Amino acid sequence: MANSTSTSDGLLAEPKTLVESAYRALRRDIIEGHLAPGEKLRVEHLKDNYGVGAGTLREALSLLISDALVVSQGQRGFRVAPVSLEDFEDITQTRVMLECEALRQSITMGDDAWEADLLAAFHRLTKAEEKRIGSDDREEWEERNRIFHEVLIAACPSRWLKHFLSILYQQAERYRRLSLYLQPIPRDIHAEHDALLQAAMSRDAEKATALLGEHILLTFRSVQSIPKDQLNEKLAA
Amino acid sequence: MANSTSTSDGLLAEPKTLVESAYRALRRDIIEGHLAPGEKLRVEHLKDNYGVGAGTLREALSLLISDALVVSQGQRGFRVAPVSLEDFEDITQTRVMLECEALRQSITMGDDAWEADLLAAFHRLTKAEEKRIGSDDREEWEERNRIFHEVLIAACPSRWLKHFLSILYQQAERYRRLSLYLQPIPRDIHAEHDALLQAAMSRDAEKATALLGEHILLTFRSVQSIPKDQLNEKLAA
DNA sequence: GTTTTTAAAAATCTCGAGAAAAAGTATTGA
DNA sequence: TCAATACTTTTTCTCGAGATTTTTAAAAAC
The missing domain is CATH 1.20.120.530 (GntR ligand-binding domain-like)
Known part of the structure; x- marks a missing residue:
């Protein structure tokens, strides 16, 4: 449908939870290049910027892996997906x-x-x-x-x-x-x-x-x- | 490459973290039908079965959304993706x-x-x-x-x-x-x-x-x- | 008898603190 | 001077407990 309120929810509907808000904010910042490709995403640092707890931010980052906008590596945290x-x-x-x-x-x-x-x-x-x-x-x-x-x-x-x-x-x-x-x-x-x-x-x-x-x-x-x-x-x- | 040790890691490498272990165990149980399509995935219940904390299980479930094996809905938790x-x-x-x-x-x-x-x-x-x-x-x-x-x-x-x-x-x-x-x-x-x-x-x-x-x-x-x-x-x- | 309201129960969502691992720094030895 | 080792700092990963929200059940009203 040509629903004008539809907002490219790759995965989630309106931000009813903090996880969803953080997911959207992060996605936007990655697509707009505010978070640079390849950049390390330190949870402890970012949780303050986005005003959520560490666990919540981790969950948002996990969701962004679906969109291939974030990559994670074992015991070494998250990164913005690189570009080329x-x-x-x-x-x-x-x-x-x-x-x-x-x-x-x-x-x-x-x-x-x-x-x-x-x-x-x-x-x-x-x-x-x-x-x-x-x-x-x-x-x-x-x-x-x-x-x-x-x-x-x-x-x-x-x-x-x-x-x-x-x-x-x-x-x-x-x-x-x-x-x-x-x-x-x-x-x-x-x-x-x-x-x-x-x-x-x-x-x-x-x-x-x-x-x-x-x-x-x-x-x-x-x-x-x-x-x-x-x-x-x-x-x- | 025809690497025989490759194990269909849609997303993750060897289970070095509990999140990864839970992710794999859940994925297997969903694909094998042990967790039925459409079934509700109650975090409080499942965390005991898989021997991890609630936050860890939530993160594993979030990763499974990438594979379209799990769906989540706002404030109403996770479900096994339905089949038809x-x-x-x-x-x-x-x-x-x-x-x-x-x-x-x-x-x-x-x-x-x-x-x-x-x-x-x-x-x-x-x-x-x-x-x-x-x-x-x-x-x-x-x-x-x-x-x-x-x-x-x-x-x-x-x-x-x-x-x-x-x-x-x-x-x-x-x-x-x-x-x-x-x-x-x-x-x-x-x-x-x-x-x-x-x-x-x-x-x-x-x-x-x-x-x-x-x-x-x-x-x-x-x-x-x-x-x-x-x-x-x-x-x- | 059906619907609405109200209350209890369960589940989700969220945070902060503690244990394990990695990264960085200084020290030691050649 | 360089390499290896030991130490400190940072960061990731993990858990349990508390606050909202949803769901369920019972009671009340029509």
Whole structure:
């Protein structure tokens, strides 16, 4: 469903417990790069920052392992999952494969309600794009972009496919942040989304998957073309 | 690599901590059906069974969410992930798609060492099959079967593809246990594996993926054809 | 007899403190 | 000066107890 309140809960619903709050706060800080890739996550240190007990924080970190945003190692604590260009390439290729298949199924199975949801999601994304000119309201655009992609494949009946894609999308978000700040390749993302929408609405699966694949690949190329020194600087931040 | 000591650590290495031990013990009990699908996992009750503290058990349960073997719900504790025929069908179809793609890549990329590993894995599996006649040494066969499938796609360079496949394999194992006990469809699994091996060794990707797809699908059909009352009985056990 | 309210019981969630292990530092010996 | 050892500090891991919340059961009201 194109539920606008849905907030990418990889795992959990609204933060009714402290574990969930800490989980969300940590996830956000990792995706936004506030906690650097590879950084050590000392429980005793972090528990104060997030205002929870040690056990609670450990549990939140354990949940983040599901999203492959945190790694743990025996008796040596937790770390932020590392990043690399090779990893992003793998994420991109796997995502192209899965998301194109999901889109194909979604276009086949989608009914009128799906079309309506898709149109609505695109409209909301467009509005966010207009507002974003100047003001750095990145969060809202990022969220609506996620929902647009989610609705595109919403009519795909495979829960597992969608589950894996939500993980990959989240992973890609870590890298995508870079490409939007240091964008060397001029790109009309709105036009890409628009073409994608038209192809999906006219049930042209071949065209839609081709566009989607290119759309996803472009983000990788964008990051790929960032000079290495500049990239490392950003990654360490 | 065809490391025979590898033990399907979805997430963790050797149990150096109590969390890891509990994680493994719980995972095993869920996959083997000792903890029934949908069953409530009361921490206060379970902590005695597994000989750990409440916090430690909670952490182990959190890790099992990664494997989609446990689900949690806000302020209402943990449960064993439910099962259904629809879910198994989804698992099967997704797995066929991913594993065939991974095999195709593996056949393309695999070198001599890969061939040797594959041959060795097949040999070990065969030996386990011979030993299994009569004696209920299911564990060893199950483990070697897993390794055979793992080695088949070991030369595939995509870590994410292999990561997702290890999750799906583990999920399928829950259902596969049923088909082997209540097998209505007569099946020569050894012959299937043998044909698969030959196709892979001769680098015939088309044939190999066709065989692999059929191989995976057959297990689903086998479970599908079990009478519903008999199935539910087993699932509740 | 059914529903609502109220109270007891159980379970979850949370924290702080203590034991075990790792990492870092200083000391000793060549 | 360098390497190895012993010591100190830090960090991880673990447990038990207390505070909320949910669930269950009983009593009251309609």
